[in-house]
Amino acid sequence: xxxxxxxxxxxxxxxxxxxxxxxxxxxxxxxxxxxxxxxxxxxxxxxxxxxxxxxxxxxxxxxxxxxxxxxxxxxxxxxxxxxxxxxxxxxxxxxxxxxxxxxxxxxxxxxxxxxxxxxxxxxxxxxxxxxxxxxxxxxxxxxxxxxxxxxxxxxxxx
Amino acid sequence: xxxxxxxxxxxxxxxxxxxxxxxxxxxxxxxxxxxxxxxxxxxxxxxxxxxxxxxxxxxxxxxxxxxxxxxxxxxxxxxxxxxxxxxxxxxxxxxxxxxxxxxxxxxxxxxxxxxxxxxxxxxxxxxxxxxxxxxxxxxxxxxxxxxxxxxxxxxxxxxxxxxxxxxxxxxxxxxxxxxxxxxxxxxxxxxxxxxxxxxxxxxxxxxxxxxxxxxxxxxxxxxxxxxxxxxxxxxxxxxxxxxxxxxxxxxxxxxxxxxxxxxxxxxxxxxxxxxxxxxxxxxxxxxxxxxxxxxxxxxxxxxxxxxxxxxxxxxxxxxxxxxxxxxxxxxxxxxxxxxxxxxxxxxxxxxxxxxxxxxxxxxxxxxxxxxxxxxxxxxxxxxxxxxxxxxxxxxxxxxxxxxxxxxxxxxxxxxxxxxxxxxxxxxx
Ligand SMILES: Cc1cc2nc3c(=O)[nH]c(=O)nc-3n(C[C@H](O)[C@H](O)[C@H](O)COP(=O)(O)O)c2cc1C
Ligand code: SF4
Ligand code: FES
Numbered sequence: 001x002x003x004x005x006x007x008x009x010x011x012x013x014x015x016x017x018x019x020x021x022x023x024x025x026x027x028x029x030x031x032x033x034x035x036x037x038x039x040x041x042x043x044x045x046x047x048x049x050x051x052x053x054x055x056x057x058x059x060x061x062x063x064x065x066x067x068x069x070x071x072x073x074x075x076x077x078x079x080x081x082x083x084x085x086x087x088x089x090x091x092x093x094x095x096x097x098x099x100x101x102x103x104x105x106x107x108x109x110x111x112x113x114x115x116x117x118x119x120x121x122x123x124x125x126x127x128x129x130x131x132x133x134x135x136x137x138x139x140x141x142x143x144x145x146x147x148x149x150x151x152x153x154x155x156x157x158x
Numbered sequence: 159x160x161x162x163x164x165x166x167x168x169x170x171x172x173x174x175x176x177x178x179x180x181x182x183x184x185x186x187x188x189x190x191x192x193x194x195x196x197x198x199x200x201x202x203x204x205x206x207x208x209x210x211x212x213x214x215x216x217x218x219x220x221x222x223x224x225x226x227x228x229x230x231x232x233x234x235x236x237x238x239x240x241x242x243x244x245x246x247x248x249x250x251x252x253x254x255x256x257x258x259x260x261x262x263x264x265x266x267x268x269x270x271x272x273x274x275x276x277x278x279x280x281x282x283x284x285x286x287x288x289x290x291x292x293x294x295x296x297x298x299x300x301x302x303x304x305x306x307x308x309x310x311x312x313x314x315x316x317x318x319x320x321x322x323x324x325x326x327x328x329x330x331x332x333x334x335x336x337x338x339x340x341x342x343x344x345x346x347x348x349x350x351x352x353x354x355x356x357x358x359x360x361x362x363x364x365x366x367x368x369x370x371x372x373x374x375x376x377x378x379x380x381x382x383x384x385x386x387x388x389x390x391x392x393x394x395x396x397x398x399x400x401x402x403x404x405x406x407x408x409x410x411x412x413x414x415x416x417x418x419x420x421x422x423x424x425x426x427x428x429x430x431x432x433x434x435x436x437x438x439x440x441x442x443x444x445x446x447x448x449x450x451x452x453x454x455x456x457x458x459x460x461x462x463x464x465x466x467x468x469x470x471x472x473x474x475x476x477x478x479x480x481x482x483x484x485x486x487x488x489x490x491x492x493x494x495x496x497x498x499x500x501x502x503x504x505x506x507x508x509x510x511x512x513x514x515x516x517x518x519x520x521x522x523x524x525x526x527x528x529x530x531x532x533x534x535x536x537x538x539x540x541x542x543x544x545x546x547x548x549x550x551x552x553x554x555x556x557x558x559x560x561x562x563x564x565x566x567x568x569x570x571x572x573x574x575x576x577x578x579x580x581x582x583x584x585x586x
Contacts, residue, residue, distance in 0.1 A: 019347065125408070
């Protein structure tokens with residue numbers, strides 16, 4: 001269940017909106033924050049809050065890059081694979097990450113810490129190759145910097 | 159060219175840029191900020207703003223280069239209210255990061271631009287549509303909107319003029335097509351963000367079926383300066399007859415100093431790369447660039463001196479797009495780069511229409527075959543035919559997607575053919 005404060009905050013915002021549906025992405029983000037991903041229950045709750053059918057919500061949930069319909073790790077790594085990062089070695093960085101985390105792209109480590117996903121140009125081509133970890137940007141990256149960061153995140157989570 | 163010579167250009171949009179922090183309201187005001195808006199509200203004539211934007215030849219900086227004044231003028235006098243201004247801060251075109259830099263440099267410049275556009279369109283609501291990667295920028299805007307509100311620059315009765323305008327930040331869930339104006343309007347309404355072919359145009363029936371002006375961040379940022387200093391001044395900033403204003407070029411790829419450079423419209427490509435971005439790195443040679451994001455065609459070295467403005471590029475068959483200059487050097491395989499670009503477009507196709515949804519992955523696969531040395535002249539003909547089909551897709555996404563492919567075929571056919579003839583990539 002969603003905690004009451006979160007729910008009532010959302011309800012207040014929805015009541016104040018001219019068109020409740022304009023808040024659908026915000027609501028999905030808030031519920032995703034709570035569940036860790038956009039669970040079936042979150043899809044239904046979103047629909048109930050905004051007067052949308054679960055299918056209408058699903059149509060959006062599966063469309064957007066930053067909404068996850070499956071469980072993800074505590075740290076979601078989005079590695080940019082668009083052209084500038086690609087020129088600057090995004091592919092070898094990807095291989096490095098896969099090797100380090102012992103997972104393929106699109107997977108989550110068994111300890112539930114890291115999910116590795118490709119992403120389109122994140123608007124930091126002046127810092128290529130770049131990636132996001134929980135939407136925070138890192139770059140320009142080298143394998144060494146990636147290792148340091150992974151180590152730091154692991155420690156933080158302990 | 160010496161570094162001193164490069165100093166001669168006036169900095170307008172980025173004049174308050176600091177390396178480590180955003181400009182405050184006070185700093186913005188000291189540089190003339192909110193003077194344009196004050197004068198406009200004092201004169202009390204929205205049409206005057208429309209006219210000066212038109213006279214200034216302010217072309218949309220989001221890629222399509224549509225005249226901003228003209229867009230405002232298409233709103234009928236008796237069109238219904240409320241009307242909306244949508245600030246397009248989606249900035250998902252690969253290679254483009256100027257809107258982020260503009261927001262971080264001087265958020266009040268954007269706020270003033272939105273209020274000016276709002277007044278010109280007689281809109282009461284401003285919405286900043288921002289990509290999720292720019293969460294920090296979204297927070298900056300929310301905070302500075304409140305600062306502006308406390309100073310009577312946003313909200314009710316702006317500067318005691320009787321004009322009301324609210325500005326809110328809308329966070330996207332993240333998808334390239336949301337940058338396209340009609341898709342963005344759908345996204346704002348909480349429906350699947352497919353594009354919608356006009357007519358009706360958004361200025362007639364946009365957000366919630368009401369007149370809506372969608373403008374790029376940089377376009378809006380130009381507005382305060384035009385209102386304050388006049389259309390003629392704006393025109394005089396450009397180096398070329400047809401250009402107007404400055405342009406924030408985002409330079410990336412094989413250059414020494416990737417970054418955002420505000421330069422006069424019409425500055426030669428070569429100067430952007432060799433002087434401002436520090437030249438090609440590691441002693442490389444300029445081979446080509448995509449002049450305005452992934453949806454533009456490769457500009458070859460023979461056009462290295464081309465003035466970078468909308469008209470000059472158009473005359474040579476190119477587009478300035480977002481002015482995201484992505485530079486490739488002699489060691490880069492442009493066939494391989496095109497495969498990467500097609501990967502992007504195939505992934506980001508919204509899936510609404512068949513030519514794009516099915517055609518792009520097909521073109522990508524054919525191109526991959528060529529890159530791997532398994533292509534033939536028939537493969538290449540097939541690619542060219544498929545590219546032409548993309549022009550019958552539902553929105554401008556698909557023609558944009560094949561722009562680099564068609565450019566590759568037009569300017570770098572030898573390189574493509576070398577893959578076929580050698581049975582492999584000559585760069586590997
Ligand atoms: C596929 C596609 C993606 C687009 N992405 C953006 C974008 O990210 N930002 C933007 O300002 N304009 C983008 N545009 C252009 C918008 O449709 C629209 O022309 C622009 O926002 C209008 O503002 P302007 O006239 O100030 O440029 C895109 C267009 C297409 C076809
Ligand atoms: S051209 Fe592509 S992006 Fe545009 S509507 Fe068709 S499928 Fe969607
Ligand atoms: S290409 Fe990776 S951030 Fe732009």
